Amino acid sequence: MKFPMVAASVLLLASARVAAELLTADKAEADINTVELQRVLWNLNKIARDNGGTRAFGTPGYKASLDFVLERLQKRFARELDTFVQPFTWTFDQTLNISVTGPEGENVFVVSPQYNPATPLPGGITASLINTPVNDATGSMCIESQWDGIDATGKLALVKRGTCAVADKLKFAKAHGALGVILYNQLPGTDYPTPTLGAENIGQLVPVGIIPLEVGNAWIDRLKANENVVVNLLVDAISEQRESWNIISETKAGDPNKVVMVGAHLDSVQAGPGINDDGSGTAAILEIAGSVKKYKGFPHKIRFGWWGAEENGLIGSSYYTAKLSPAEADKIKYYFNYDMIGSPFPKYEISSYNNSGIGPKLLQDYLVSKGKTVEFSDFDGRSDYAGFVNLGIPVAALFTGADAPWDPCYHQACDDLDNINWEALTINAKAAARALAVVANSLEGVPPRLLAIRVSD
Numbered sequence: 058m059k060f061p062m063v064a065a066s067v068l069l070l071a072s073a074r075v076a077a078e079l080l081t082a083d084k085a086e087a088d089i090n091t092v093e094l095q096r097v098l099w100n101l102n103k104i105a106r107d108n109g110g111t112r113a114f115g116t117p118g119y120k121a122s123l124d125f126v127l128e129r130l131q132k133r134f135a136r137e138l139d140t141f142v143q144p145f146t147w148t149f150d151q152t153l154n155i156s157v158t159g160p161e162g163e164n165v166f167v168v169s170p171q172y173n174p175a176t177p178l179p180g181g182i183t184a185s186l187i188n189t190p191v192n193d194a195t196g197s198m199c200i201e202s203q204w205d206g207i208d209a210t211g212k213l214a215l216v217k218r219g220t221c222a223v224a225d226k227l228k229f230a231k232a233h234g235a236l237g238v239i240l241y242n243q244l245p246g247t248d249y250p251t252p253t254l255g256a257e258n259i260g261q262l263v264p265v266g267i268i269p270l271e272v273g274n275a276w277i278d279r280l281k282a283n284e285n286v287v288v289n290l291l292v293d294a295i296s297e298q299r300e301s302w303n304i305i306s307e308t309k310a311g312d313p314n315k316v317v318m319v320g321a322h323l324d325s326v327q328a329g330p331g332i333n334d335d336g337s338g339t340a341a342i343l344e345i346a347g348s349v350k351k352y353k354g355f356p357h358k359i360r361f362g363w364w365g366a367e368e369n370g371l372i373g374s375s376y377y378t379a380k381l382s383p384a385e386a387d388k389i390k391y392y393f394n395y396d397m398i399g400s401p402f403p404k405y406e407i408s409s410y411n412n413s414g415i416g417p418k419l420l421q422d423y424l425v426s427k428g429k430t431v432e433f434s435d436f437d438g439r440s441d442y443a444g445f446v447n448l449g450i451p452v453a454a455l456f457t458g459a460d461a462p463w464d465p466c467y468h469q470a471c472d473d474l475d476n477i478n479w480e481a482l483t484i485n486a487k488a489a490a491r492a493l494a495v496v497a498n499s500l501e502g503v504p505p506r507l508l509a510i511r512v513s514d
Contacts, residue, residue, distance in 0.1 A: 078351075078352050078353045078354060079352060079353070079354040079355075080349065080352035080353075080354060080355045080494050080497060080498065081494060081498075082490075082491040082492075082494040082495050083491075084348075084352065084494070085345070085348050085349070085490035085491055085493065085494040086423075086487045086490055086491045088344070088347070088348035088351070088490065089341075089344055089345070089348065089483065089486045089487045089490050090483070091479050091482075091483045093344055093347075094340045094341070094344060094479070094482055094483060094486060095479070097336075097339070097340035097343055097344065098332055098336050098337070098340050098474060098477065099474065100125055101122060101125070101330065101331075101332060101336045101339065101340070102330050102332055102336075102473055102474050104118055104121045104122050104125060104330075105118050105325065105329070105330030105331070105332075105473075106330070107121070108121055110329065110330060110470060111325055111326070111327050111328070111329065111330065111331075112323075112324060112325040112330060112331055113324055113325050113326055113327040113331075113368065114147065114149065114299070114301050114324045114365055114366035114368065114369050114372070115147075115149030115151075115299040115301065115366075116327070118325070118330075119301065119323070119324050119325075119365065122323050122324070122339075123142070123302055123304065123323065123363075123365075126304055126323065126339070126343060126363055127140065127142070127304065129343060129346075129347070130304065130306045130346065133347075134306070134346060134347065134350045136350075137308060137309060137310075137349075137350035138306045138307065138308055138309065138346065138350060138361075139306065139307055139308075139309055140304065140305070140306040140307075141304075141305055141306075142302045142303070142304055142305075143302060143303040143304075143305055143373075143376070143377060143380075144300055144301070144302050145300070145301060145302070145303070145365070145366075145372065145373065145376040146298050146299065146300050146301070147256065147298070147299065147301060147366050147369060147372045148172075148256040148259065148296060148297070148298060148299075148369075149295075149296070149297055149298070149299035150171055150172045150173070150256070150294060150295070150296045151294065151295050151327065152169035152171075152173050152292060152293070152294045153293045153294060153295060154291065154292075154293040155167055155168070155169040155173070155266055155291065155292050155293070156181070156266075156289070156290075156291045157239065157266045157268055157288060157289065157290055157291075158288060158289040158291075159272075159276075159288055160276075160279075160286050160287055160288060165266075165268050165269075165272055165288075166247050166268060166269055166272075167266040167267060167268050168249070168251050168266075168267045168328075169251070169265075169266065169267070169292060169294070170223055170251055170252045170253055170254050170265065170267065171251065171252070171253040171254060171326070171327065171368070171369065172253060172254040172255055172256055172258065172259060172262075172296070173254060173264060173265060173292050173294055174259075174262055174263065174264045174292065174294070175264065175292050175293060175294040176237065176264045176290060176291055176292045176293075178291075178293060180289075180291070181289050181290055181291030181292070182213065182236050182237050182264065182289065182290045182291070183287065183288070183289045184211060184212050184213045184236050184237075184287065184288070185212050185213070185285055185286065185287050186212065186213050186214075186215045186239065186276060186280060186286045186287070186288060187207070187209050187212040187213070187214055187215065187235075187280075188215050188277055188280045188281070189203075189204075189207060189214055189215060189216050189217075190203060191217050193217075193219065193220075193243075195220065196219055196220025196221040197216060197217040197218075197219065197220070197226075198214075198216050198217075198226050198229060198230070199220055199221035199225055199226065200221075201229065203229075204229050204232075204233050207233055208233065208234060209230060209233045209234045209235035210233075210234030210235075211234065211236060212234075212235060212236065213235065213236060213237050213238065213239050213288060213290060214230045214233075214235040214237075214238045214239070215238075215239050215241065215273060215276060215277065215280070216230065216238050216239070216240050216241070217240075217241055217243060217273070218240050218241065218242050218243045218267065219243035222252075223240065223252045223254060223265065223267075224254045224255055224258045224261075224262060226238065226240070227254070227258075227261075227262040227263050227265055228258070228261055228262060230263050231261070231262060231263045235263055236263060236264075237263045237264040237265060237266075237290045238263055238264070238265040238266075239265075239266055239268060239273070239276075239288065239290065240265050240266070240267045240268070241267075241268050241269065241270050241272065241273025241274070242267060242268070242269055242270045242273075243270065244270060244461070245269070245270050245271060246269065246270075247269055248465055248466075248469065248471075249267070249469075250459075250460060250467045250468035250469060251267075251326055251327075251328045251468045251469070252267075252468075253326075253368065253369065253370065255369075255370050256369060256370060257370070259296065264290060264292045265290075265292075266290050266292070276288075301324075301365040301366050301372070301373065302365050302373075303362060303363065303364055303365050303373045303374070303376070303377055304323070304361075304362070304363040305360065305361070305362055305377070306346065306360070306361045307358055307359060307360040307361065308349060308350075308355075308358055308359045308360075310353055310354075310355065310358070311355055311356060311357045311358030311359060311497070312356055312357055312358055313358050313388065314388050315356070315357040315358065315388065315390050315500065316357065316358045316359075316360050316388050316389045316390060317357050317358070317359055317360070317389075317390055317391045317493060317496045317497050318359075318360040318361070318362060318389050318391065318392045318393070318445075319342050319345065319359075319360075319361055319362070319392070319393045319394075319395065319489065319493055320342070320361070320362035320363070320364060320374065320392065320393070320394055320395070320441055321335050321338030321339050321341065321342050321362075321363060321364070321394070321395045321396060321441075322335045322338065322339075322363070322364040322365070322367030322368070322373070322374070322396060322440075322441055323335070323339050323363040323364060323365060323367075324364075324365055324366055324367055324368055324369075324373075325368065325472070326368045326468045328468055328469055328470055329466070329468070329469050329470040329471065329472040329473070330470075330472060330473050331368075331472055332399075332472050332473050332474055332476055332477060333397055333399050333400055333401070333457075333464055333466070333467075333472050333476050333477055334396070334397045334459070334464070334467060334468065334472055335367070335395075335396045335397055337395070337397060337398045337399035337457075337477065337482050337485075338394075338395035338396050338397070338398055339363060340482070340486070341395050341398060341482070341485065341486035341489055342361055342363070342395060342489070344486060344490075345361075345486070345489060345490045345493060346361050348490060349493075349497075355494075355497040355498050356497075356498065357390065357496070357497050357498070357500065359493065359497050360389075362374070362377065362441075364377070364441050367396075367440070367441055371440070371441055371443055371444065373441075374441035374443070374444050374445075375443070375444045377444065378444030378445060378447070378448055379444070381448065386448045386449075386450065386506065387506055389445070389450050389506075390450075390451070390496070390500055390503055391414075391416060391450070391451050391452070391453075391496050391500075391503055392442065392445040392450050392451070392452045393416060393452070393453055393454065393455075393489060393492060393493065394440055394441055394442040394445075394452065394453075394454040394455075395454070395455055395485070395489055396440040396441065396454065396456060397456055397457055397458070397459060397464065398455050398456065398457050398481070398482060398485040398486070398489075399457060399477040399478055399479070399481050399482030399485070400457035400458045400459070400463040400464040400478060400481065401463075401464060401465070401466075401476055401477065401478050402458070402462055402463050402464070402465075402478070403457035403458060403463060403478050403481040404432055404456075404457055404458045404463055405424050405429045405430065405431050405432065405455075405457065405481075405485075406431075406432045406433070406434055406455070406456045406457070406458065407420050407421055407424075407431060407432070407433055407434075407453060407454070407455060407456075408433075408434045408435065408436050408437075408442070408453070408454040408455075408456060409433070409435070409436070409452070409453050409454075410435060410436050410446055410452065412449060412450075412451050412452075412504050412506075412507050413451055413452060413453050414451045414502050414503045414504045415495075415496070415501070415502030415503060416451060416452070416453030416492060416496070416503075417433070417453045418502075419453075419488075419491065419492035419495055419496070420453060420455060420488050420489070420492050423484075423487065423488040423491050423492070424484065424485075424488055427484050429484065434456075436452070436454070440454065440456075442454050448506065449506045449507030449508055450506050451503055451504055451506070453492075455485050455488065455489065457478070457481055457485065464476065
């Protein structure tokens with residue numbers, strides 16, 4: 058008479074255990090906590106500190122960041138997740154030295170963008186400045202007509218930064234004979250981000266140094282007084298092919314034909330440790346992976362991507378999406394992107410497009426429940442969602458803002474542990490965990506993939 062009761066007890070215990078192992082949005086949210094996010098970012102910050110202050114593509118700091126994430130995925134999470142490294146090669150660029158010397162021989166504060174062409178060495182370029190018109194509405198020297206009548210032959214063009222890509226200004230300057238460009242910042246001070254000129258523009262640009270607004274305005278006054286202002290620009294830079302890597306990790310459980318994916322870029326800019334950009338996204342999805350591995354029963358496979366060389370032009374994620382066959386792209390039912398989700402003075406912005414389906418609402422509902430005001434934007438092609446959007450895969454993204462007023466340390470050396478709003482990061486990571494859990498359990502509200510589109514163009 059006791060055996061049926063024992064059997065029933067065993068069945069009840071097994072049922073309770075299975076129920077406890079099911080992935081739910083509430084459980085995924087509860088697994089995310091500030092202390093563990095801080096631990097991840099502390100390690101990334103230390104990696105940068107130990108490797109010249111950076112975790113950029115092509116540097117030892119990026120390789121160490123890769124190894125840090127792999128240690129968790131391939132050792133601690135290996136029973137539940139299958140992980141592989143996807144190599145790719147891209148053009149590495151580094152400015153070894155840059156200087157701007159003023160007309161009185163003074164050293165001027167200057168920063169160099171990535172993929173800055175080198176000047177002749179060892180002396181650089183010494184030439185007279187030629188002033189160019191300012192148009193803050195359309196951007197200064199951003200269109201061909203703004204250069205009409207300007208002959209910059211043999212001179213350094215003095216151009217105001219802002220609005221359009223720096224590379225566009227440099228192309229026009231080269232076409233009008235300039236030897237180089239002195240680009241003065243559009244805002245006062247010396248806390249301004251370092252742009253990238255893009256490897257695709259190699260050979261099409263002139264060298265550039267980015268100087269403070271105050272210095273640029275002072276030189277403009279002298280030029281307007283018909284003074285010949287002679288300055289020197291020196292850029293010592295290297296450019297070469299280097300290998301980098303994406304990390305792809307996915308649950309052993311779940312239907313391989315129905316994949317829900319989340320991603321964040323692992324690299325920083327060369328100028329700093331990249332703790333908000335994008336250590337914040339890296340930490341969030343690593344902690345979500347640590348949560349997901351605890352559960353079973355979700356019907357859809359969950360895939361994580363840590364992208365390399367994002368700061369060099371979305372290279373890693375573009376490589377990954379370009380390698381997907383149409384059949385493989387069809388299997389990815391949703392993609393969530395998390396790039397800069399812990400800005401010190403955050404906005405809560407959700408990006409989407411006409412095929413985003415339920416994802417933005419899942420993120421919005423949680424953020425609103427926590428008293429946050431949500432903003433919305435269309436995808437602009439500036440982060441790793443671009444390749445997925447171009448394939449027509451449903452996509453949503455969270456973003457807390459770059460540049461002032463949201464992140465005054467954007468793309469700078471001060472993007473360290475002091476550059477994180479821990480409440481924002483924790484709330485956004487919890488929102489991300491909940492949204493993933495919902496879609497991993499049900500594709501209700503997820504539209505099919507669009508074909509033959511290119512939204513980011």
